[in-house]
Amino acid sequence: MSVLELKDISGGYGEADILHGVTLTIGEGEIVVVIGPNGAGKSTAMKAVFGLLRLSGGTITLAGEDITGMDPARVVRKGVCYVPQTNNVFSTLTVQENLEMGAYIREDNFKPRIQEIYEMFPPLAEKRKQRAGELSGGQRQMVAMGKALMVEPKILLLDEPTAGLSPIYRKEIFDTVRQINATGIPILMVEQNAKQSLAVADRGYILVDGRNRTQGKGSDLLQDPEIAEMFLGG
Amino acid sequence: MEFINFYLLPGIVLGSIYALGAIGVSLVFGILRFANFAHGELMLIGAYITYSLFQFTGLHPLAVLPLAMVLTSFIALGIDHTFYKPFRNSKTTIVIVASFGIALMARSAVQIIWGVDTFSYSSGRIEMPIVLFGGLRIFMKHVWIVSCSIGLMLCIHTILSYTRIGKAMRAMSDSAELARLTGIETEKVVRATWILGASLAAAAGVFLGLDSHLHSMMGFYMLLPMFAAAILGGIGQPYGAMVGGLVVGLAEELSSYPWLGDSPLLPPAYKAGVAFALMVLMLLWRPSGLFRGRVF
Amino acid sequence: MDAAQAYGYMLYLVSLITIGGIYALMCLGLNIQWGFTGLFNAGIAGFFAIGAYVSAILTTDGSPFHLGGFGLPVAFGLVGAMVVTAVVAWLVGLLCIRLRSDYLAIATIGIGEIFRLILKNEIWATNGARGIAKIPLPFETLAEPWNKIGFMLLVLAIVVAFYFLIERARLAPWGRLMTAIRENEHAARAAGKNVERFRVEAFICGSVLMGLAGGLTAHYIKFIGPGATEPLTTTFLVWVMLIVGGSGNNRGAILGAFMMWTIWSFSEVLTSRLPEELAIKAAYFRIFLIGLLLQVVLQRYAGGILPERRLVSVTNKK
Incomplete structure (x- = not known):
């Protein structure tokens, strides 16, 4: 059974929706990474878990329990921990x-x-x-x-943990992510550094314009030529 | 010696009173994110409640002060619940307008209950100073005011540095959003903030009353120096507020010392302007305050 | 009702409208500052007092007790009041306009207090606590009711003139920019607008109206002293008028001023019939109730009676 599941989430901050039916699942002991271009709604999807945005559709479940739109303080108490960018x-x-x-x-x-x-x-x-x-x-x-x-925590959410860090620190952070995961904590991570993050991830999701584009095993995504062209360039 | 007796010592006494008030202003500003114009009125209420308790029990005002602090805290919690809580997620400017109204309401409530006459805790007795070292004049009431203030500041220090709720208060003052994401019950922190702020305000009001007398405008006259002290120290920095209070108190008293020639540097009538000048200069020169508080 | 009584009621009505009109001017001034631009001015009474004293000093005959003796016509006094208030507001604006609204609010309270200290202590100019008397009333040569009625019409004419002027300014690019600054300062700044300059302009325009209101009051009651107006009550009343009437709406500002002044004045008449002891307390009870009214309006009817009519701006709709 999945630990955390976002199903068909739509919503945004103001009038306009940023997410249009995003679905993400994180299973026991997994590292899942979400990548995508700027403005694709990666961080927004993560904030949805914490009731920090106006949802217009979809459900969020934590180990089978519906936590859609729950107050952040209660979500934390349920065992979801979030590290903002x-x-x-x-x-x-x-x-x-x-x-x-x-x-x-x-x-x-x-x-x-x-x-x-x-x-x-x-x-x-x-x-x-x-x-x-x-x-x-x-x-x-x-x-x-x-x-x-x-x-x-039951699950750890990391929003671009390596943003603005030097390559040495980046490696250290990814090592730590793996280390934390080794203690049995599933991790959902939003990242800009697609290559490095996919290398540590079990599975990856690619969001474009607030929609799921592709998903798959980390290693498979790394080898997909289309994705390589889109994000992995350098 | 005249300098110490008539300028330095009163400056320290006034400074400790301002400091107590400024800590509350700073905590509320940091945690609830708005300038509480009614903070002076909490002092007023605390001082008048103490006066009634003092009349009723016949005990020394300082002996009934703890009870007055509790009662003032309840009033502050009630005001927060009725008038500020509905605006928790609104623009802060609306809350400022509301607090402006609360200040007037609180003051007129005091004027309705206790009237507009001047009261004194000393019931007509005039205290004679103790003369030390052939000229240093010390009033017992000043010793009490300063030592009680120091005691209260130590309490605040202990609460903020060593207790769970105190640390949560500092955390929320740092970032309310992160505090919520950390699972800190922000409403509980808000309540703790009002209790601390109101208790200190009540104490400051009583000390001011002991130093001179009680009148219904005392809260308003305290507002400017308290804000000046809080801004000087850096908003959300309780330790800064303590130093800021002392600086403002000393500056007000020392401004009328004849530094140049025989006449006062600034006519004593303009003392109240000193706090304002300090505040504006600080806001222009370094808005984060001496102790790097938060900048809005 | 006999003739004398009817005459008394009429005089009361005239004074009600006159003072209501003076408050309407202040309300319009605050509306420019707070309603349009979002500037918090808690020192209204200070600008009011400056206007009152300037006009008084310019128009009175010579007196050994205070500065003055220029004996100028009332019109000069009022214009002088506006000019001096404008200069003071400009200086205050230069100093404080960059401050965030909380700080600006505290700063304006401080400025109001300093004005009060100066007016009270600079006895050579203001005659200190005893104030300035024998200020000329316009139309003084007319017979009893007509001079009052003439003044009332003058006040109303000024209110109407400023209403149209401000309404035009509101719809002009200037007014739209003010609202843009209030709604999103950063965007306005990013669009290359000199936000500070426009804020200072709004602050001056609003303060000038408060100064003019002060000048009119001085002429109306023919006396001005530091105790003539309780600074906090004046400031607070104007705020309540604007919020109740509808912040951001000029008609709301005027309606709020006349309505709240009528309530305030009627309640004063009613409570003045109480025994003295109670009458004093009732005065504070009125302030308490006005404060409560403000809270109710803020919480339940945030827009006031005539809410702001938003101009459709380019940024709102795609």
Whole structure:
């Protein structure tokens, strides 16, 4: 059974729809990547899960339960964690405090989890007392992911985690994505770096103009000549 | 010595009162994203409730202050629920208009209940200062005001730095959107903000009353210096607001010291303008404040 | 009803319309600032006071107690009031117009307070707390009801003239641009418009009307002092008038002014019959109720009685 399913989603922010019947499914333990040109509605589709947009049609189910249009605070409590592309850490809070906020919905002792996160992202352990806003872009991304992982989510949504990062950091982030996935957490990721992201993904979706264009195994998409021409150019 | 007795010490006392008010302004501005014009009126309400409790129980105003803080918090929560909550997702300018109206309503409510006469907590007794080191004049009430203010600021510091709700308040002030995506119950944070803001405002009102007297316009006259202090410190930066309060208080008092020649640098009648001048200069020079608060 | 009573009622009606008209001017001014351009002015009473004092100083005969003695005709006084308010508003605008609406609101409160301090403390010019008396009333040579009626007609003529002027400006590119700035400042900026300059213009235009209203009031009541108007009540009343009448709509502004002034004035007449103790409290109760009315309108009827008629703009429809 799929963990998260977006079925025939249409909607947008204002009057006009951005999405016209987008369907995405993420199964147990999968890494799924969504790629497409700018303005194709990739990030918008992700925001739909969090009730952050006006839906005009379609349903969203989490492990069989309908969560369409649910308030973000409740979606988080259901175990869906989302790392936005920008503005994804509390920049005036310290690294440690960011992780604590990530665990806000947990009532139990989350101290051991913080240790695990520091083991997963060693650079953060050294900077735990530093304000998140003072860190480099790559480290901030780590804080954002670490914060999301504090609740041991059922599924993790990443919105362009490598946007604006240097190639070295990009590789590191993709390695981390794989590492997180190895602990059994399914991941849905929106990406611009089609080549690298398809390489780590189990499956990929290609959205164009708010509609599903193609989908398939990551490795198959990588070899598809049409797709290569469209997105993989360099 | 005259400088210390008549300018520096009153400046520090006034500064701590402004600081308490400014913390609340800054927290509300940072978390609810609007300039609450009715914040001075929370001070007014707190001071008058304390006056009634003081009359009723015969205890020292500081002894009944905690109860007044609780009552003022309830009033603030009620105002938020009735008048501000319907606008949670509207443009902030509408909320400012609403808060402008709330300020007038709150003040006229005080004027209806308690009248417009001036009250005093000291019931006619005039306190004599303690003279130290052959000339340093210290009033006990000033010692109380400053030490209680410091105590309250330490409380705020503890809450904001070490408690879950306090950290959530800072987080929401940082980014309300991310706070929601993190699963923080934003309405709970809003309530906590009003409780802290109203409690501090009540305390500030009582301290101001202890320092001089109570009158129904005191809240309005506090508005400008409190906002100046909050902006000086950087919106959403409670520690900045503390420093900002002190700076504004000192600047107001020191502005009338005869720095050049024998006459005051600025006639004391224009003291209230100092806060405004500081605020405008700060907004033009560095809108994020001394402590890099949020810029809207 | 005997003749004397009827005469009394008529005089009351004349004063109601006169002061209502003066408020309508302020309301139109605030409508330019807030309704069209989205500028928050919480210092209306300050500009009102400047106009009042300038016109008073220009038109009174010499007095040892205050600056003045120019003895100019009333028309000069009113024009002077507008010019000086314009200059002050321009200076304020240069300083504060870039501020976000919250900050502008606080800044205008501060400016209003500073005006008040100056008027109260610069005794050489304003006679301090005792104020300026013996301000000439236009049409003073006419007999009793006719001078009042003449002044009322003058006020109404001014209101009508400004209504047509502002209505034309609203429909002209200038007015459309103001709304564009209010709705989307960034887009207006991106379109190469000098947003600051237009905002300052709107701020000046609105303030000039407030100054003119101040000047008219000074002549009408023939006296001006720092206590003549309670600054917050004046400012607040104008705001309530505009919001109730319909922010962004000139007719709404005028309707709101006359309507709210009638309610305000009637309730004052009613409560003045109460015993003194209660009458004082009732005055505050009226402010409380007006505040409540504002909240109800904001929450339930956000557009006011005559909501803004939106111009169909190019950006709305594809």
